[in-house]
Amino acid sequence: MKPAKFEYHAPRSIEEAVALLDKYGEDARVLAGGQSLTPLLNFRILQPRALISINHCPELAYLEQCENELVCGALIRQAEAERSAMVRQHCPLLAAALPWVGGISNRNRGTVCGSLAHADPLAELTAVAVALDADFVIANKEGQRQVKAEAFFVSDLTTCVEPGEMLKEVRFPRSQNGERAAFVEVGNRWHGFAVVGVAAQFKFSDDGLCETARLAAIGVGSTPIRLSGAEEILVGTNAEGEVLREAGHMASQSVDPPGGFHADAAYRAQVLGTLVERAVEKALGKHPEHRRN
């Protein structure tokens, strides 16, 4: 299999990369890990005139903690983030979601930012970004601009990144002490594509009451969806029993999922409720992933 011809560019800095993107406009694509882009090129679904590889810009391979954020540069590979003690400590939800992304040979090469910029509606990391209200820093020749996760994702495979621009970094809010996170999903095959997935992060008080809840889902819309209704039900409760079922029910009611080959709309809505319950239980260490329905 062979992609259509393209011009290959290997800029050595983000300035060079952005200048090339500006020059080619919508005829260019950014190549990082290539785990999503290369299949589209191999199938000739995409036939860009130019590929701008950022794999030779080591300055984009940074993972840093700031006062309130964990900052992930465009060239941080998923496996690197997964192994990072800093990610586990300061962004446990990202750490929980990463093992669900493809297989290890995909994660060794695929980047955190690349998965987000590709915006596959079933990409686990998109739900993490929306649940945490992450900030996306987009570079262009004027400099850079910053948008929130919910504004970044426009539709399936579509983001607010314009021709001439690229995603430079994602800034995840640092988790506070005592916050608990979980990622759960159902799919047809272990490590295959998700059918529906839920990213969840909670803060519980010492006496077991839910103080904050952040929930977002993939597989129930063309972009990741924040489950605000379910969050409101959980806050101020012990997030158990009837309350938990009510939150799941609210999540199911609040979405209007697409159908599809692997699952119809009704199943997606229903399983979303179950996954919200499982996410809470898993975050609280109740190991529901071993439970069979």
Next chain:
Amino acid sequence: MDSTEVMDVELTVNGKRYKRRVEPRLLLADYLRHEIGLKGTHIGCAHGVCGACTVQINGESARSCLHFAVDVQGCEIRTVEDMATPEALHPIQQAFHECHALQCGFCTPGILMTAEEFLRTNPDPSEEEIRTALSNNLCRCTGYVNIVKAISVAATRLQQHKN
């Protein structure tokens, strides 16, 4: 480098340097097979799903069908040909041989490359961990039972070698 035309692409594969004039759209898998004749790397799906073309880039498993040769210049590429010596199979290969962990053998090179990285990072894995590690390498013959067994046998032997 800004051309659609052929260009010199220099790769380090199994410790040896190669230079070929190829188009930038040439996939690493095709460079290995057709340009330098290392046909141990197999191409199944050519879109990153089956795992047959798995090689190692800087010691980490990667799909050679999802990389352009031009873009991995400067990396250390390792293929299945690097595992055995003229005298002996690699302990993982030997375990595959003894446990009957291959039938048609098409998926085997990719699984060996995946397993070698896996056992380096997790020298004493559980069966569940082995199955998770294999979950992105498709085998349509064996049903995986003997592959899991072979990797488990190889893990034990590699541990003994170390001690």
